[in-house]
Amino acid sequence: MSKYSQDIEQALALRGTMTVAELSDLLGVSDQTIRRVVRPLQEAGRLEKVHGAIRSMQNPVTAPFQTRMAHNRAAKAAVAERVLDLIADGESLAIDTGSTCGFVAQALAVRRRLTVVTNSAYVASTLAMQPGNRVFMAGTQLRDHDGAAFDRAAFATIERMQVDTAILSVSQAHPARGFLVGETCEADIAAAMSVIAARTLLAADHSKFIETPARGMVALAQFEPAPTLICDAPLPAAYAALVRGMTVIA
Amino acid sequence: MSKYSQDIEQALALRGTMTVAELSDLLGVSDQTIRRVVRPLQEAGRLEKVHGAIRSMQNPVTAPFQTRMAHNRAAKAAVAERVLDLIADGESLAIDTGSTCGFVAQALAVRRRLTVVTNSAYVASTLAMQPGNRVFMAGTQLRDHDGAAFDRAAFATIERMQVDTAILSVSQAHPARGFLVGETCEADIAAAMSVIAARTLLAADHSKFIETPARGMVALAQFEPAPTLICDAPLPAAYAALVRGMTVIA
């Protein structure tokens, strides 16, 4: 059991088969190390090795949400810890869906007596387990890849409430277009949550600040008052204008 | 149990793996101290240690429920496997709360195109992750220890649907009083799910069939038609009368 074995299994479960060279490149170690790590895994029957390729024996489909949770984990965990610092025991929160918010929910397990409204079944399930929390699941029909609801009942539940803080995630940031998410309904939920909250936190790790042109994404509406942006690294200079007026924690 | 152990577990649950150096840096103590704190945690099976890394044993995606599902794990998993055999791809299901149903939900991850209605946020979250499933979360306000909903919206959602199979869990079985659960609201949800289902499965591992007098528990209503009882071991003779007319799989 090496420290790389989990990464290797993860990567293989995703792509089915990979070469030793691809893996050594991915993990930044030599091919020899990959072979040494792979041998015991092969002997344990967890993966299959042929000349030129390593094949996963596991069921090849890992759910997309879990995949996203595993991707860029360190950065998201860092953001989640910074968010945690801003939340006190007893606060009321609105939390949207998105993998970063999944980490935030985990980190919030150390807080007590939280009141939470969320449209993500994962966030709801995570926080409801904590005795003393009050959790409201907004929505009925769940989207299949991440267990989030965007139906009318979701909006109705959110709009009935009033919270201290909304914690929202973004899929990408664009210097000119602002903060973007993949679907219109996600932007609508974000807006609804922001409206009922006294303050809004935007959680975005540094990987969201790449400057590739965003295609087919939806911009979040302007927030009022200006939100607090939480990142795990300093922002590129190109975003200075975008975050003018916002509090930035990085 | 050192004062650092909680911090260490917390940090690891979030990140998955960390090195000793990272932890000593995070907590501001020497690497040797980290090792000393980690050793008992490792022996208790809470962490895994390999050369160069410490790994959290609790799969962070499913950690919270797993701790409460740890009790009688093997038996519940065995029941879940038997339930799985009775469910085909494409079926529609109503699943109630309860730790046995948590295992059933995990087992059902291998099925495809399921339509599921449940009042457990954990079950909803687990099954919604599977692409191709349609999942409905019944209810809004979640109970704090298990993330299950019993409000009016929960009943309304369930009653609007029609499913092939209801999968219900029981807390205890009593030769005379029948199948029991802890709260009236749990019995009500069970009844509502049974009504909308063409057949009803009762999942109960052998530990539910102890003959201690049940105090302050609520009996489930009679099911029509007779349910199928799924257990992981043959039933004690005292229950022969109770299960007369039922299909029993053990």
Place this chain on the structure above:
DNA sequence: GACGAAATCAACACAAAACAACATTTTTTG
């Protein structure tokens, strides 16, 4: 069946991590 390219394996040198023993500090307790 021989050839070349790519992949694998084996052995060595080196670096990083883990460990053990001792010194030091902090906390507890009478």
Place this chain on the structure above:
DNA sequence: CAAAAAATGTTGTTTTGTGTTGATTTCGTC
């Protein structure tokens, strides 16, 4: 307030893991 106990840091040693080099095997092609 002092002695004892516990916890932490430091140092040096041992163990483990890693990269490099070069030999060997496998695979596709002619």
